[in-house]
Amino acid sequence: xxxxxxxxxxLAAGSIMFAPYLILLVLFGxxxxxxxxxxxxxxxxVNPAGGLQNFADVVADVRFLPALMNVVVFLLMYVPxxxxxxxxMSLLLDTVQGRWNLPLRLTYIVPASMTGATAVLIWxxxxxxxLSPYRDALHALGxxxxxxxxxxxxxxxxxxxxxxxxxxxxxxxxxxxxxxxISEDVLEAARIDGAxxxxxxxxxxxxxxxxxxxxxxxxxxAAGLQVFVEPQLISGSVYTGIAKxxxxxxxxxxxxxxxxxxxxxxxxxxxLLVVCIVAAIVVIFxxxxxxxxxxxxx
Amino acid sequence: MKRLAVALVAVVAVGVALTxxxxxxxxxxxxxxxxxxxxxxxxxxxxxxxxxxKGKVDVKIETIAQADAQTKISLANxxxxxxxxxxxxxxxxxxxxxxxxxxxxxxxxxxVDKKIFDGFGEGNxxxxxxxxxxxxxxxxxxxxxxxxxxxxxxxGLTVPTTMQEFADTAMKLKGTGYSAGAxxxxxxxxxxxxxxxxxxxDLTAANTVRIAPSDPKCTRVAxxxxxxxDAGVIDKRSPFDAGFIKDVxxxxxxxxxxxxxxxxxxxxxxxxxWNVPAGETAAANMPTxxxxxxxxxxxxxxxxxxxxxxxxxxxxxxxxxxxxTTSDWMATAATTPTFPAYGPANKLWEARISKxxxxxxxxxxxxxxxxxxxxxxxxxxRFPFVAQFGPTMVADINNGKSLSTALDDYAKSxxxxxxxSGYKVETK
Numbered sequence: 001x002x003x004x005x006x007x008x009x010x011l012a013a014g015s016i017m018f019a020p021y022l023i024l025l026v027l028f029g030x031x032x033x034x035x036x037x038x039x040x041x042x043x044x045x046v047n048p049a050g051g052l053q054n055f056a057d058v059v060a061d062v063r064f065l066p067a068l069m070n071v072v073v074f075l076l077m078y079v080p081x082x083x084x085x086x087x088x089m090s091l092l093l094d095t096v097q098g099r100w101n102l103p104l105r106l107t108y109i110v111p112a113s114m115t116g117a118t119a120v121l122i123w124x125x126x127x128x129x130x131l132s133p134y135r136d137a138l139h140a141l142g143x144x145x146x147x148x149x150x151x152x153x154x155x156x157x158x159x160x161x162x163x164x165x166x167x168x169x170x171x172x173x174x175x176x177x178x179x180x181x182i183s184e185d186v187l188e189a190a191r192i193d194g195a196x197x198x199x200x201x202x203x204x205x206x207x208x209x210x211x212x213x214x215x216x217x218x219x220x221x222a223a224g225l226q227v228f229v230e231p232q233l234i235s236g237s238v239y240t241g242i243a244k245x246x247x248x249x250x251x252x253x254x255x256x257x258x259x260x261x262x263x264x265x266x267x268x269x270x271x272l273l274v275v276c277i278v279a280a281i282v283v284i285f286x287x288x289x290x291x292x293x294x295x296x297x298x
Numbered sequence: 299m300k301r302l303a304v305a306l307v308a309v310v311a312v313g314v315a316l317t318x319x320x321x322x323x324x325x326x327x328x329x330x331x332x333x334x335x336x337x338x339x340x341x342x343x344x345x346x347x348x349x350x351x352k353g354k355v356d357v358k359i360e361t362i363a364q365a366d367a368q369t370k371i372s373l374a375n376x377x378x379x380x381x382x383x384x385x386x387x388x389x390x391x392x393x394x395x396x397x398x399x400x401x402x403x404x405x406x407x408x409x410v411d412k413k414i415f416d417g418f419g420e421g422n423x424x425x426x427x428x429x430x431x432x433x434x435x436x437x438x439x440x441x442x443x444x445x446x447x448x449x450x451x452x453x454g455l456t457v458p459t460t461m462q463e464f465a466d467t468a469m470k471l472k473g474t475g476y477s478a479g480a481x482x483x484x485x486x487x488x489x490x491x492x493x494x495x496x497x498x499x500d501l502t503a504a505n506t507v508r509i510a511p512s513d514p515k516c517t518r519v520a521x522x523x524x525x526x527x528d529a530g531v532i533d534k535r536s537p538f539d540a541g542f543i544k545d546v547x548x549x550x551x552x553x554x555x556x557x558x559x560x561x562x563x564x565x566x567x568x569x570x571x572w573n574v575p576a577g578e579t580a581a582a583n584m585p586t587x588x589x590x591x592x593x594x595x596x597x598x599x600x601x602x603x604x605x606x607x608x609x610x611x612x613x614x615x616x617x618x619x620x621x622x623t624t625s626d627w628m629a630t631a632a633t634t635p636t637f638p639a640y641g642p643a644n645k646l647w648e649a650r651i652s653k654x655x656x657x658x659x660x661x662x663x664x665x666x667x668x669x670x671x672x673x674x675x676x677x678x679x680r681f682p683f684v685a686q687f688g689p690t691m692v693a694d695i696n697n698g699k700s701l702s703t704a705l706d707d708y709a710k711s712x713x714x715x716x717x718x719s720g721y722k723v724e725t726k
Contacts, residue, residue: 045399045718045719045720046717046718046720061718062711062714062715128540128541129541130540130541130544130545131540131544144541145535145541146535146539146540146541147482147534147535147539147696147697151693151696151697152689152693152697153697235688235689236365239688240483240688240692241685241686241687241688241689241692241693242688242689242692242693243689244685244686244688244689245689246689254682256372257368257369257372257373258368258369258682258685259681259715259718259719260372260394260399260400261718262376
């Protein structure tokens with residue numbers, strides 16, 4: 001027997017646990033990628049010859065560069081905000097051990113239940129001066145008309161706010177969980193050495209959960225790069241057309257369903273995918289994500 | 299292990315066999331069955347048709363959002379199934395559907411009686427592509443001048459008949475607190491640019507489009523309307539903007555506005571909208587830009603029914619489309635806010651609305667005067683003509699930019715998009 005019985009059993013157990021994920025990954029990840037690759041080099045309305053020209057056509061589209069700029073601005077605000085605020089809040093939560101801890105964690109998850117159309121409606125009502133419960137605050141800021149807030153050029157921060165409030169709560173709870181895995185001995189030793197709460201947080205806890213922060217960073221970046229729901233819903237109903245083709249994913253959607261240019265749409269989707277994968281690989285290997293144990297044993 | 303593999307294969311095989319069996323529905327065994335996709339205002343007439351055809355045709359109805367129509371048909375084309383037998387949409391949708399690359403729209407010239415087309419007259423011109431009809435026009439949404447008789451008599455104003463008079467009358471409202479309407483959305487195009495016949499989708503050849511914002515018929519619009527915007531007598535917000543409705547329209551401060559034929563029943567009257575009391579609203583002819591033939595109206599809306607070329611029951615589908623656009627029931631129902639495009643149905647709608655006690659005059663007269671006078675310069679095109687208003691023209695107007703900038707930004711964007719849909723662009 002090359003393998004012992006127990007290692008065979010653990011291999012079988014591992015395979016069974018991994019199988020559902022693998023099946024879903026193949027069905028909804030790998031196969032669509034293959035399909036998209038085939039479609040992206042196929043013929044399209046503007047490019048009957050097909051081939052890599054489709055990628056060039058998409059980049060040359062008048063809507064591509066503005067959408068790219070919008071997404072870059074969105075990411076520059078969204079990713080740091082998420083990482084910084086989530087790290088800070090989860091550290092604070094970890095420090096406040098007591099009877100407020102559980103209610104606080106529950107409170108943070110509540111905004112996550114308001115996604116998509118619900119979030120758009122809520123934000124619209126909050127920011128529309130004639131309907132908002134905060135209209136006094138808005139008027140104090142000199143905002144009396146909806147189009148002072150909802151205007152082209154000023155949309156990025158609204159979408160960042162929407163995406164942030166939906167996502168941050170979840171991540172705070174997750175990072176709080178990862179902070180629990182830090183060994184008490186390490187923290188005790190730090191306290192004995194005279195470290196104050198700030199130093200413990202900044203120099204000990206954060207580096208020890210670095211892996212999980214990196215993991216969060218990758219997912220937040222990928223989600224941000226593919227931002228779609230918030231601009232699409234605002235643009236589709238409330239302020240029709242205000243954020244049309246605002247993000248790259250919206251452009252991909254319009255290419256597919258408005259211009260009937262599925263090749264271009266597939267090309268753009270693949271470009272987004274490649275960026276996400278490259279970013280993830282770079283970050284993983286630069287931070288030694290899979291190396292060693294970043295977390296102490298209990 | 300081997301037994302497990304065999305069992306797995308057996309399960310999969312049975313599964314495939316079952317799905318294969320269920321997808322094959324027996325075709326013409328019994329009644330024809332059709333699927334209607336319509337938006338919410340059209341559901342009452344679709345439901346009535348379903349009732350009338352009970353036992354003869356199995357009518358299924360699904361509500362869809364207007365903005366999703368092209369997407370859903372695109373998906374159906376891709377999957378090669380799932381098409382509705384008839385769909386409600388815009389003529390621009392039909393322009394996309396009848397293109398060979400899409401192929402959804404059926405040529406109705408053979409399926410629909412010539413008498414019906416005669417009854418439409420010019421009203422169905424939006425549906426004519428290369429001499430063939432690919433849809434049936436449900437309603438005409440030509441613009442008229444809606445005005446408030448109470449405010450007009452209070453301020454001693456006379457009803458304008460030309461665009462210059464409209465501008466002058468609007469300027470008289472300066473300082474009074476009254477408004478000449480809000481045009482910060484597609485209404486700016488329909489009320490002013492389209493009626494002025496500014497060429498923005500002028501199909502000079504089958505696949506050539508003229509988008510010329512420097513044409514005098516375009517520049518005269520900004521010249522006339524910009525001072526009104528600067529003076530604040532017309533609002534830069536959309537007429538559907540919550541702030542505008544709350545602060546201006548619902549306060550009874552709109553003295554006059556140019557709006558389509560459905561504006562009265564759908565925007566001015568409803569309590570949830572402008573909520574103007576009864577006995578104050580009237581409609582007058584659309585103000586003319588010039589003399590003689592320079593008297594066109596614009597159109598804000600005006601839906602069509604398109605029939606599927608993939609329908610298993612093409613005649614039943616065509617009959618349904620005909621009923622939806624021409625039926626007496628539709629024309630007389632209180633739930634039909636729109637001006638039927640079909641002549642005889644239109645006469646019945648006239649009977650209802652001319653007696654409507656909400657209005658102070660017979661609003662039908664103004665609508666009928668402009669119905670066959672809608673500008674034909676801009677034709678339904680395959681690029682997102684209406685959708686591009688939002689991010690360019692409307693956004694600029696809402697943000698206080700000048701009207702000529704708004705038009706230039708819009709024209710530039712569609713000049714860039716038209717080639718993607720296979721058009722050659724002329725900019726002069």
